Amino acid sequence: MRLAAIQMVSTPDVDRNLEQAATLVARAAAGGAELVALPEYFCLMGRQDGDKLAVAEAPGHGPIQQALSDWARRHGIWLVGGTLPLAREADPLHATNSCLVFGPEGRQASRYDKIHLFRYDDGERRYDESQTLCPGRQPAAFEARARDGTAHRVGLSVCYDLRFPELFRALMQPPCDLLVVPAAFTRPTGEAHWELLLRARAVENQCYVLAPAQGGRHENGRSTWGHSLLVDPWGRVLDCRPDGEGLVTGTLDPAVLRQVRQQLPALEHRVLGPGLPATAAGD
Numbered sequence: 001m002r003l004a005a006i007q008m009v010s011t012p013d014v015d016r017n018l019e020q021a022a023t024l025v026a027r028a029a030a031g032g033a034e035l036v037a038l039p040e041y042f043c044l045m046g047r048q049d050g051d052k053l054a055v056a057e058a059p060g061h062g063p064i065q066q067a068l069s070d071w072a073r074r075h076g077i078w079l080v081g082g083t084l085p086l087a088r089e090a091d092p093l094h095a096t097n098s099c100l101v102f103g104p105e106g107r108q109a110s111r112y113d114k115i116h117l118f119r120y121d122d123g124e125r126r127y128d129e130s131q132t133l134c135p136g137r138q139p140a141a142f143e144a145r146a147r148d149g150t151a152h153r154v155g156l157s158v159c160y161d162l163r164f165p166e167l168f169r170a171l172m173q174p175p176c177d178l179l180v181v182p183a184a185f186t187r188p189t190g191e192a193h194w195e196l197l198l199r200a201r202a203v204e205n206q207c208y209v210l211a212p213a214q215g216g217r218h219e220n221g222r223s224t225w226g227h228s229l230l231v232d233p234w235g236r237v238l239d240c241r242p243d244g245e246g247l248v249t250g251t252l253d254p255a256v257l258r259q260v261r262q263q264l265p266a267l268e269h270r271v272l273g274p275g276l277p278a279t280a281a282g283d
Ligand SMILES: NC(=O)CC(=O)C(=O)O
Pocket: 118, 159, 160, 163, 184, 185, 186, 189, 190
């Protein structure tokens, strides 16, 4: 299955971001991609945290969701729609940061709400997503069918989730062939940890990892790390885009998945699981 991750430098202008995303999705599809993934906050990198709430759409309605569905149908692709804020009737002051997936017929195939909300303060940069976002509660995966008919289980996560391996373990029951991580890592945390964490998730779960990112200096004054990546189940980086808008592409090869899992059956050797007793006290 041909894969593409889109890197963007999104702005506070939703229409401009949608235009840019439409162009890049079309370019990815023209290059043969069957599954295309957009980055976190592809539709908006606002000036203030609360800007998310102003563009939040009701689930199933709104121009951003319509655009994602149209692009998936027009190009006959699986589209992992980065993230967009979805409004919650129960609490208008907090949206979910949601990843919606659309299938080649334009129908919504999955929804994942970011579970782990980012907080960071190094004295210079401050982030606290819990001010405007409400966390998701449930992991989500879906089945994508390649054009040759092969079905692949695809696990969803968003950005900061990458630091919580237990989420990915939960997605591996049954095993995924591909984990997608739409992100907008900060520059300092990305430089230190981004590639390390993505390759670790690929190696420990013996699957492909596709990570579309925001990458560059944004109009809101923030800088994101970029380095959108495709990693294979052996932890090899197949493609990377350090900075600016563009694509990362490659192929999910079932033969590589089989070979890695047969040669080193680490997934079968898992002993510890959710039902295990607590750690014993030492003597
Ligand atoms: N921006 C995020 O959600 C996460 C991040 O930058 C990090 O984990 O580092």
